[in-house]
Amino acid sequence: MLTRPEAEPAPRPEGVSLPEMHRSVRVPDGAGWLRRLLAFIGPGYLIAVGYMDPGNWATALAGGSAFGYTLLAVALLSSLMAMLLQALCARVGIATGRDLAQLCRDRFSRPTSLGLWVLAEVAICATDLAELIGTAIALQLLFGIPLLIGVLLTALDAMLILWLQHRGVRWLEAAVAGLMFLVFGCFAAQLLLAQPDWAAVLAGYLPSASIVTDQRQLYIAIGILGATVMPHNLYLHTAIVQSRDYGEGVAAKREAIRFAAIDSSIALSLALLVNSAILITAAAVFHAGGRTEVAEIQEAHELLTPMVGTAAAATLFAVALLACGLNSTVTATLAGQAVMEGFLGLRLPPVIRRLVTRLIAIVPAVIVTWLHGESGTAQLLILSQVILCLQLPFAVVPLMLVASDRRRLGALATPGWQLWLGWAATGLIVAMNLKLLWDALAG
Template identity: 45%
Template sequence: MSTSVQKTLNSERSFWFFLGPAFLVSVGYMDPGNWATSLEAGSRYGYDLLWVITLASLVAILMQLLSAKLGIATGKNLAQMIRIQHPGRSGTFLLSTAAVAMVATDLAEFLGVAVALNLLFDIPLVVAIFLTIFDVLLILWLERFGFRWVEMTILAFVATIGLGYIVELWLAQPQWLDVAHSMLVPNATIFDTTALFIAMGILGATVMPHNLYLHSHQVMTRRQSGVVTPATRLRCYRMMKWDTVLALTAAWLVNSAILIMASAAFHEKGLLITDIDEAYKTLGPLLGSAAALTFAIALLASGVASSTTGTLAGQIVFESFFKKRPVNILKIRVFIRLATMIPAAVAILMSATPLSLLVLSQVILSMQLPFAVVPLVKMTSNPHLMGDLVNDLKTRIMAWSATGIIVGLNIWLLVMLGFESIG
C-alpha cells in the first residue's frame, strides 16, 4: 500500500477505532490485589484514604501515557526497546526482573479467580486454582477472530465490575458529601503508621510494571494502520490520550467504589475487613444475599480479565527476553500460568492464605517497578528515539517527580515490610 493511501486511511479513522488498548490495560488497576488493599483501607479508616487513590490514579495516567507514546513513536513495545537500548547484561537483567514481575502479577490475578470460584460454587481453593488456566486460554482463543474481540471481551468484564459496584453502592448508601471531600483533600490520618502502610500499598501497587509493557504493545494495533508521518503519529497519540484518560478514570472510579463500599458497609458498623472472602461473608448479613453475590461476580470478572491481560503482558516480556517470537505462543502462555499456579497451590496446601500471597506478589512488583519506570521515562525523554513526541520540559518534570515518588514509596514500603517481619 502506498504512503499516501496509508496516510489517508489513518486520517479517516474514527475516534472509536482508537478506543480499546487502555481499557485492556485498565483491568490491572482494578485487580484482586487492589481489592484487598481498598477493602482494608475503607473498613479501617472510612473515606480518609480516598485521596490516595486519586493521587495514585493521576500518576498512573501519566505513566500509561508515556507507555503509549513510546509504542506510537518507535513502533516497538517497552520490552523490545529495553532490549535494543540495553543489548548486553543490563538488558538481560532488566528483562529478567520483568519476567519475575509478570509471574508475580499473574499470581495475584488468578488468585482472584480462584477465590471467586470458591465463594460462588464452593469449589476447594486448590482445585479452583488449577481451573483458572482455562479462563485465559478461552479468551485468548478469540484472537483468531481479531484482537478487537479480545478487547471487547475485556471491556465487557470491566463493565461487569463497574455495574457490580453501582449495585453495591446503591445498597450501601454512603455519605456522598464526605466521599467528595475525601477524594480530593488529604488529611492527617496519613500520619498514622498503619494508614501510611496501607496508603503506600495503594500507591506502590497502582502503577504496575505489566501495564506499562502491555500498553506500549497494544497501541501498535492502531499505529500499524498507517502512522507514517509526524502528523499521523501525533493524531494517533492524541486519540490514545482520550483512550487512556477515559479508561483509567473508569478504573479510578471502580477502585474508589471498593473503598467507599467498604467504608459504608463495614467501617460505619465497626467491622474491620482484612481478606476478600471475609468481605463476601460479611456483606450477606449486612446488605443481603444480592450484595454478596454481586461482590463475588464482580471479583470473578476482575480476576478473569486481569489474569488474561497479565498473561498477555508476560508473553510480551518473554518474547523480548528470548529476542525472537516463540514458535508456539500457546506454550509460553501455559508456561506463565503453570509457573504461578504450582507454587500457589503448594502454598495454599501449606495453609497460606490468599491475602498473604497477594501481599507477597505486591512486594515483588514493588521491587521491579523502578526497573520499568526509569527506562520508560528516560527513553520517552530522548529526542533521537521519540522525534516530535519527545517529552517536553513540563512532562519531564512531572515524570521524574512521579518516578521519584514511586521509587521512594516502594523502597519505604519494602523497609516497613522488613521491619514488620522482624518484629
Template identity: 45%
Template sequence: MQKSLSEINNTVSFDSEAPFFKKLIMFFGPGLLVAVGYMDPGNWITSMSGGSKYGYMLLFVILISSLSAMLLQSMSARLGIASGKDLAQITRELTSRRKAFIAWIIVELAIMATDIAEVIGSAIALNLLFGLPLFLGVAITVLDVFLLLLIMKYGFRKIEAIVGVLISTIFFIFLFEVLNASPNVSDIAHGFIPDQSIITNGGVLYMALGIIGATIMPHNLYLHSSIVQSRQYDRTSEQSKREAIRFATIDSNIQLTIAFFVNCLLLILGAALFFGSNQELGHFYALYDALKSSPIGHIVGGAVMSTLFAVALLASGQNSTITGTLSGQIVMEGFIHLQVKPWIRRFVTRLIAVTPVFICLWIYRSSPMQIEELLIFTQVFLSIALPLSIIPLLLATNNKAIMGDAFINPKWVSITAWLLTIILCVLNVFLIYQTIATFY
C-alpha cells in the same frame, strides 16, 4: 527488528479521514486492557480495607495514584507509536545483553506475581460461587489461557470487547452495591481533600502506600506500548502518528477514569458499610461474609450482595489473565528476542504462576486465609519491578534519537514524571520495608 506482538500489530482498521468520534471509537480498546491492571483483585483488598479502617480519607490517595497512572500510560502509548517499538525492545537497545536479561527476569517475576493474585482471586470466586475446592479452582485457571488463544483467532477487537464487557460488569456491580449502601455524599467529597493524617499517622500512611503500590503496575507500561501499535495508522507520517498518539491518550485517560471510579467505589463501599465496625477485611472471604451480613444485605438480600461480589471477583481475575499473558509475550520477545508458540508461552507462564499457589494449598491444606497471604508477597515483587520499568520509559521518551524531535516529552511532562518516579521509588522502598517488618 521483529514487530511487537506481530500477530496483532497493524491489524485493526483505522480511517484517518473519518469524523472525530468515529476515529475515537476505532481507537477504543488498548486503554481497556491497560485499565484492567488498575482494578485487579490486589486493589480490591487494599481499597475496601482502607475504607473500613479510615473511612473516606484515602480517596485523595486514589485520585493522585490515578492521575500518576494516566501520565505514565500516556508516555507509554507515545513511545510505542512514535518509535514503532515497545518498552521492552527499547530497554534492550539502551542497555547491555546481560542487564537486559536481568531486567527480563525481574519483570517476568512481577508479571507472575500479578498472575498469582489473579489465580487466587479466580479460584476463590469459583469456590464462593460454585463450591469448587480451591485446588480444583486453581487447576481450572491453568486452562483459561487457551480460551485467550481461541479468541485471538477471531481478531484483537474481540478481546477488547470481552474485556470491556467484564469491566462494565465490575463497575455496575459495585455501583449497585454503593448506591444501596447510601454513603454520605459530603463525606465522600471531603475524602478528596488531602488530610495531614495520611503522613503523620503510621497506619494511614502504610495503607496509602499499599494503594499506591497496588495501583501502578509495571507490566502495563510494556503492554500499552505494544498494543497501541495494533491500529493501522500511517507509520511514515508525522501527522498520522501525532493523531494516533492523541486518540491513544484519550482512550487511555477515559478507561483509567473508569478504573479510578471502580477503586473509589470499592473504598466507599468499605467505608459506608464497615467504618467503625472493627471488622478485619484483609481477605476476600472476610469481604464476602461481611457483605452477606451487612445492613444492606438485610435490605437487598445478603446472598445477592455477596454473590455479585464473587461474580465481579471472577470477572476481574479473567480480565487480568488476558493482559498478563500478553505482557509476558511482549517482555520475552523484547528483552531476550525469544519467540515461541503463543500457546506454549502462555501455558508455561501460567503453570509457573500457579505452582506457588499449589504448594501453599498443599502445605496449609486449603486454608483460605493462608492462601491469601501470598498476595502480600506479590506486592513486594511489583514494588521492586516498578522503578526498573519507569526509568527506562523516561529515558526513552526524552531521547530524540528514539522519539524524534516532534515526539519527545514536553519539559513539564519530563519534570513531573521524574519527580513522580523519585517519590514512587521512595514510597515503594518504604512499603517493602514495612511489609518485611510485619513478619519479623
C-alpha cells in the same frame, strides 16, 4: 467495541511488537474526528485491568474499613499518576515504533537487558499468581468450589484467552471492556445497597493532613500508591498501541498519540471509579458498622450479607472479583509475550507461552493451598504484591529514560511539563514501593 473492521491479514515486518496484532486495526482515512477516535478505543481497557486486579482489592478494603472515605484522595492521585505514565507509554510506542522491552535491549548492555527481562518475567508471574488466587477465591465464594480445585480450574482460562486472541485484537478488547463494565455495574448496584454518605464521599477526594500525620493511614496510603502501576502495563502499552494502522507521517503519529492518551485516560477513569467503589463500600458498610479491621477478601464477602441486609451484596462482590480475575489474565499473557519477544527476540506460540506462565504461577499456589488453605493463599497474595514492588523501579525508570530521549523521539519528543510530572510521579511511586518492600522484609 466491534464496529471497527479488522484489516486483512498481511505479512508483518520482522522485529515488531505482537506481530499477529501489529497494524491489524484500520484507522479510517478522511473520516471525522469521532470515527477516528473510536478506532483507537480499546488498548486502554487492556491496560486499565491491571489497576483493578485482585491484588488492589486488599488495600482498598483495608483503607475503607479503617479510615472511611479519607483515602479516596490517595486513590485519585494514584490514578492521575497512572494516566500520565500510560500516556507516556503510548507516546514512546508510537513515536519509536518499538515497545519498551525492545527499547531496553537497544539502550542497555546485554547483561543489563537480560537482568531486566528476568525481573519482568518474575513480575508477570507474580501478577498471574495474584489473579489465579483471586479467581479461585471467587469460584469458592460463588459456587462453593474448594480453593485447591478452583486453583486448578483457573488453568482453563488459557483456552478462552487464546481463542479470543485468534479472533483478533478487537474481540479481545471487547471482552475485556465488557468484563470491566460488568465489574462497574456490580459495584454501582452495591453502592446503592450500601447507601454511603455522598457528602462525605466527595469530601474524601480532598487531601487530608491526617494521611501524613497518622502513621497507620500513611502506611495504607503507601499501599494504595504502591499498587498503582503494574510493571507489565508499561511494557504492554508500548506494544499494544501499535495494533492500530495509523500511518507513518509525523502528523498521523501525533494524532495517534493524542487518541491513545484519550483512550487510556477514559479507561483508567473507569478503573478509578471501580477502585473508589470498593473503598466506598468498605467505608459505608464496615467502617460505619464498627468493623475497622476488614482487609481479607473472604472476610469482606462473609460480612457483607449480615451488615447490608441482603445476600445480593455478597453475590455482586464475588461476581466482580471473578470478572477481575479473568480479565487480568489477558493482560498478563499479552505482556509476557511482548516482554519475551522484545528482550530476547524469541517468539513462542501463544499457547506455549500461556501454559508456561500459568504453570510457574499455579505450582506454588497448589502447594500452599494444599498445605495451608485460605491463610496460605492470603499470604501468597501479599507476597505477589511485594514482588511487584521490588520489580517496579526496573520498569518505570527505563520508561522515563526513553521518554526523555529527545534524539530518539525526534519531532514527537515529550513536552517538558510531562517529563517533570513523569519524573516526580516516578520518584514518588518508586519511593512508596521501596517503603512497602522494606516494611514487608522487616515483618
